[in-house]
Amino acid sequence: MADGASRAGAEPLLSVRDLRKHYPITEGLLSREVGSTKAVDGVSFDVYPGETLGLVGESGCGKSTVAKSIVRLEEPTGGEVRFNGASRGETGAGGGDGPHPNDVTRFDRAELKSFRRDVQMVFQDPTSSFDPRMTVGSSVAEMLLVHGMTDGETRRAIVEDLLERVGLSASDYDRYPHEFSGGQKQRIALARALVLNPELVIADEPVSALDVSVQAKVLSLIDELQSAFGLSLLFISHDMSVIRRICDRVAVMYLGEIVEVGPVADVFADPQHPYTEALLSAVPRPDPRADPDRIELTGTVPDPADPPSGCRFHTRCHRVVQPEGVDVEQSAWRRVLDFRERLRDGDLEVDAGAADRTAASGGPSAAGVRAEFDLPERLGDERAERALEAAIERLVAGDEAAAIERLSEVFRTPCETTVPEWTDHGGGHGSACIRHRSAELSDDLEGIETD
Amino acid sequence: MTSEKPDRFDRVDWSAYEGSGGVDPSVNTVGAIGTTLPLVALFVYDRQFVGEREATFGAVGLEADWSGLEYLFAFTLILFVWYVLVPLYQNPRMTRYYWREFTRNRPAVVSLGWLLVVFVGGLLGPLVVSAPEQSVLAGHQPPVYLSIDTANVAQCLGEVRGGRCYGTWEYPLGTTRGGKGVFRSIVYGMRISVQIAFITTTIVATIGITFGTVSAYAGGWVDEAMMRFVDVVLSFPTLLMFLLILYIYGAGLGMFIVVFSLFAWGGTARYVRSKSLSVSEETYVSAARISGASTTRIVRRHVVPNTASSIVTQLTLLVPGFLLAEAQLAFLGLGDTSLPSWGQLIAAGRSDLGFAPWIVVAPGIVLFLTILAFNFLGDALLDALDPEAAAEVER
Amino acid sequence: MSGTDRDPEVEAEADLDAETEATAEGGDEPLLAVEGLRTTFETDAGTLVAVDGIDFTVSEGETVCLVGESGSGKTVATESITRLVDSPPGHIEGRVRFRGHDLLAMDAEAIRSVRGPGIAHVFQNPQDALNHCYTVGWQIVEAIRVHEDVSEAAARARAVELLDRVGIANPSARFDDYPHEFSGGQKQRVMIAVALAGDPDLLVADEPTTALDVTVQARILELLSELQAEFGMGVLFVTHDLGVVAEIADRVVVMYAGKVMERGSVLDVFERPSHPYTRALLSCLPGRGNEVTGIEGSLPDPTAPPEGCRFAPRCEHAIGACRRGEQPPETELTEGHGVSCVFYRDGRDPSVVRGNGNGNGSGDGSDAETKRRDASRNGSRSADASTPGTGGAEGSDGG
Structure with missing residues (x-):
């Protein structure tokens, strides 16, 4: 812990290690477990203080489940979520590599409650994000009350100030959610996420339900708030153009696994994983003269209860590797x-x-x-x-x-037999694709040829 | 710096709040407890210091003698004031909104007016109008402007013209065979109806909401067991049970209310459970959870209010059932004949239907209107109380 | 030619149409011609004007995009065409000529025969548009048999073929599956199959990809353009996303608060955007080499639209003339490219709204900023009016 504090700049705020969330599939009268849906299957990433990490992938790839598992809205099946909030730096006894002093998945009730002051979420659906029978002000103020602020006037003052800060007015405190548009509700959701002054905000597709014009405004607001309050952000989206707009680094997720991580500039300029390429090419280009030629992802996302062997993307990959001696278009x-x-x-x-x-x-x-x-x-x-x-x-x-x-x-194809290993492309840019391991690849191919 | 009030979210020193639980008893709870205590004191005084046969308020010169039912009624009124009326006053925006939505439905506004008349009549009527008294000589008097053959009345109190006895303003709706004023009986019957409505609603709502939310939140085998118990309650032959009790112990209004409401909450509990389950899937519940709020708090602040407003309709539609049941039992002669309820009044008039139809018709119309009003009201509340559905429509 | 006062547009359209190879039977008649369409709703708050006198045409084999923010009346406009708007409370005026017949004058029976084989709809939310009680195959068969007297078996064969055509793998096995067994993108494909069942001349697609992932969206758009080429349909595509427009549109109609702000070919709109609103919409798009800004303020109250140009309260260039009278009439800049803005009329200087050249139009100074803020204060209550973050910097210092 001590040396961690000394090089605080390099210490990640949130470290997710090998996070797993499996949902059991049961059958019959006795609810016998016959398998499990591996929504998140061994995901690891770090969020550093003050940065925005994007988590991108198609619906059903498990990105929302990652978010929910981190804040323990869902209990993770396995793995670690280490959160080095300043307030809890010293609670962990023992040395630096002791048994997870800050592992969120092992927090007890009290620890969890104070953890929740440091990590907040913004959800996708602005409509169901607020209790329709509470004024938005009291919805936001409830956060303060839960954490012991019993003085109603202080609560109101704080919330009114915050509402103004996210671009609404103090008088909106007494309005009800149905009186606001989607974009406004998302602003209030931001206020609610901020009111406890968290270190990390997890935003789960916060703009995907909004119009493009409103998206732009909400994204700028997120940007402003982040720089004003030094927030770290885990930003989940399926839209690469939004990721490019707001994130510093991006992690690409496919079927419960992360296939590529890197700084946004690198990943967008030089995507290493074919899936990233496909995602990038799917973004509509606002230029009618642009070449409409794009990578087509065939098929649908496979069932996470029975993921493909080897590289999970091989069933849809447009760069699937051919065995030695075969050369087909x-x-x-x-x-x-x-x-x-x-x-x-x-x-x-x-x-x-x-x-x-x-x-x-x-x-x-x-x-x-x-x-x-x-x-x-x-x-x-x-x-x-x-x-x-x-x-x-x-x-x-x-x-x-x-x-x-x-x-x-x-x-x-070797892609269906070999689980791709992580390849580092330098500068924090890495991906898991078999094509980057040519040496091991040829070994594998020999194995295939002879068996 | 430390003495300064933290009015910016990022200046709050949370360590100062460490350990406090965030309990902030609402005005409503304080008020409800504050007003219930005198009632309890009165109850104790009544039981301990006032004789069986003496009036509760004898010491202050009032004749009213309160039974257990009256205390229960007073208690439900307290709850109604603090948990329905006061919140409406506290949230003027929402109230205005509800009211605007509600007034779209004209019949429902009229219904609400009628129910208010019944409510006020039931609450204050007995203080203003004296109790109907037995007077054999004044039997079968017709309502004003109507007449009856003099052969049918022992003594005509009004004008007699052409062998017909005309009604007087003393008995505007005529009298029964025993000479009780129908109008006064109806006013006193209002009180019975209001009592039935309030007490049954409170019992059903309390048990139903508690049972439903606990079942939804406990989950697993607890949920399973509780829901099977609901099935038992729902399939229980309440009427037979009531008749059995009636046969063995005799049964007054209190017993009627208790028996019928104790077997009527099953549907409410089921509805609340399914509604709670769907509410707890909502994002705002997730948001409350990651704020660190306890399950109890989430249930109290989010789940119950959001389910409660949607069972209002169901409860509103339950009340007419009880009123009708009471009337039907009374008509069949299975009720407490000393009770001045509308049902008893109708029952009393059924043998004289041929020549004195007002004894049946007047309370019959009142009962019919009341039941109709409840149905209209329930329908309108369903539309008015769902802000999301309304917002959808506007979009 | 029809004798309405909005003729030039129609005429230009017909010329443009004649140039392309697909020509309607009438020769100079476009497939769909909407003239002065006005749809209002009676509400408690007064008369809500959703669509306020718009004109546009769709020719055969052409894709026309209706673009605008949510609430600008695009959906109501498309639903008014086939009179899917409930009336009352809705009320539709104007003329909608489809293959020369006025749809608004038809009786209920006749309009039903147009829906399906004439004009088919694909809606935004595939979840709600399919009936969950029936198999998808049954629903397509139903759609086929409503308008064609074919045997069950023939309809079934046709349905399988349609499923295959819209890219559902294994169509005859999936035929008997229920909607919940399909993913969102697949459901939208099924919806397209249902729409194609009547072999329509015009496909109205109302935000068909908004609820879908970007990857799925790309493939649905591709499918739509393939189908259009194959069936020679006209497509009326509604969206709020100009990125999608760039992908598929031939011509674009930009709508705001029930009025047409600008119209033109896709190249006109993207390369020579002339209306401040179009420019603002474009500024919301990332990847155009400009700072993404978004649009301040929000749509006006549809029960009490502002005087003059509907966009004036949010427009950074608004002048006095913008707030008087009616929406300015359209000025034709080049053939088929029209704009409804006062700066293109009465000798005013259009370069004010166009900025310098055709680069990015976010030429905002501090005076424009204050003007905008004033405007939104005058307008309806708006979240986006005040500028957040002004106190933000001091906040981080003060801690």
Whole structure:
């Protein structure tokens, strides 16, 4: 602890280590646990004093669950959340690497209560953020009351001052939530998050329910408040353009895991993970002349109860690695893998779609299958083409098992077998993609070739 | 610096507040307790120092003798004042808003007016109007402007013209067979109705809200057990139970109210539970939780108020059921015949329906209007008390 | 040509239409022509004017975007076209000609036959737009069979094909799934399939991507433009996000408080934004190399719209002439590019609102700032009026 205080600048305010949140899936009368939804599965990151860390990802990737687990609105299944609030620096007994003196997940009631003075949240939905039967002023003032400020006049003075600070007026204290617009409610939500003078504010998609014009105003307000009060911010969003606008660093999350972390400038200029690339390319560019060419993320987010093996993104990745000796055009490679995946899941319909398109032949044809799955007429690679052709032949003949087998011989990728390791790109920029580990990659490939 | 009042959020020295629990008893609680204490004192005085047969207020020259029911009624009135009327006064903006929403519904405003008449009549009527007295000679007098064949009256108090006896202003709504004024009986019946309405509502609301929120927040097997108990309560044959008690012990109004309300809260509890569950999913409850508020506080400040206002409608619609039940039992001759309720009045007049219909019709209309008013009111409250739904509409 | 006083616009439109390859049967008649559309609602607070006399056209195969903040009347305008607005309390005036027929003059029966095969809607919230009691397949079949007398089996085959077309993998297996088994993006695809069931000539898409993730939004937009090319539909797209507009629009109509502020091709609007409101909207967008500012103030009270230009109370350039009379008539700058602003009329200098050249238009001085603050004080109560953070610096010092 002592040496931590001496280099306070480098000490993270919040350290999340290997955070996990699994929801059990139960079945039957006796609620037998048959599995678990791994909403957050081993997430680690740091938030440094005064910085804004963005946490970005699609809906369902577990970013909100991370937020809720940090403030213990949800009890995390595992991992540590270390919070080095100044007020509790000395409560932890023993040496620096003792048993988590500041691990939020182990806080008792009293510790948790004082922790909550230091970490507050702003939520996504401005409408349900306020008790419809309380004036917004008393909603904000309630925070103070809960922490022991029984003097009503002081409470009111503080809240009125704060309301003015977030761009409302003191007289709004006595108004009810339904009298405000979404943007105004989000301002009040900011006031509520600030009123206990926290060190860290977690903002869970605070502007995604707002109009673009209102978004801009609320984001500037967040910026202003942050610099005025030296707040640290964990900013959760699905929108890369918002992240760029407000964050210093960004962590990209996919299916319960963080796939890339780095300073905003680096990540936006040179995204290292294909998923980050895809997210960036999805942002609409406000320029009608811009090239609309963008990376297409095929498929939907996989079920977190049964995440894909290896790299979790490999089922949708546009840069999925090809094994040694195979050289197919990347988009065709992706489609062949999708084809194989569909075959394996047993849910393909050569009968419906393809039959229509090749109505003349009366039954599914090889060309029909290719059309249905968007496969090219010929693959560039000889060996791959032979394998695909053979597989389609078997499929047309009705032997799905053989088709799968034939495909699996050639169309495999190290991405589905190897869990990518973290690669440091320097300057705090890191990502977890197998392509950055070429040395290990070739080892893996040999393993695949021979087994 | 330390003596300066912290009026900026970032200047608050929180260590000064360390350890204080944030208990701030509201004016309402203080007021309610403050006014309940004299009532309790009166009750003790009545029981300890005033004889069985003496009037409670004999010492100050009033004749009123209070039964246990009257104390309960007074207590529910205290709760009504401190937890309904005073909050409405304390939150003028919200009250104005509710009122604006409420007044969109014209029939409901008229209904509210009528119910106010019944309420005031029930509360103050007995102080102004003297109790209807038995007087055989004055039996079957017709209401004013109406007449009855002189053969049917023992003595005509009003004008007799062409063999018909006309009504007088002494008995504006005529009299019963026993010579009791129908108008006075109706006024006294108002008190009974108001008592039924207030006491049952209070009992049902208290048990229902407590049971519902505890069940929702306890969860697990406690929740399961409590909800199965609600099922039992709901499927209990209340009427048979009441008849049994009536048969064995005899039953007055108090017993009626207690038995019926003790078996009527099941639906309320269920509704409160499901509503509490959905309220506790709301973001503002999460916000309160991460503010460090205790579960008790969240339930008291957020869950109960937000469920309570939505059960107001349900409670409003429950009251007519009780009034009707009382009237029906009375009509079947299963009530306390000495009770001056509307039901008893109707029951008393049923044999004379042929020639003196006012004995049945007058209280019947009053009962009908009251029940109708409650239904209109419930409907309007449903719309008025939901600010979010209204905001949605405006958008 | 129709004999209304707003002809130039329609004419210009028709010319533009003739140039493109898709031409309506009438030759010079656009697919949809809205003239003087005015939709009001009777409320307790008085008459609420949601849409106040707007004109626009949509030609076949063209995407027209209605842009504006929430509450500017875009949704009501689109719903008024097919009379989805409940009346009472709503009341629609004006003319809406679709393939030459006035939709507002039609009886209920006739308008029903236009909804679906003529004009189909896709709504903002896919959660609410699908019926959770029925399978998605059933809902598409229903949509097909409402307007076409086809057998159950044929409708089913068509539905599967539509699901396939909108990019639902495994359509015949998903046919019997219920809406809750689909993700938000998939539901929106299903909604598009439902809309396509009647093979519409015009697709009205009301903020179809607002409730969706950015990644999903990109793919839905892509799907819509593919479908448009394939089916040759006109698309009327409503959104508040100019980023989306840049992606898909051919022409843009900028709406504010029920009035059209500016109209033009997408290039006109993005490269030569002429109305202060359009410029303010653009300034909200990140990634245009400018400081993102947002717009001060909030929309005027729709029951009591301000005199003169609707945007004047929030406009940094507003002068006396802006606050008098009616919304200024549209000035045509170039063909098809019109703007409703006094600076383009009566010999005033448009460069005042355009800033210097066509760079970023946030040329605000301190006088503009005070003017703006005055304006919002005059206007309705507004959160965004006062400037936060002025006391912020001293706050951090004082601690």
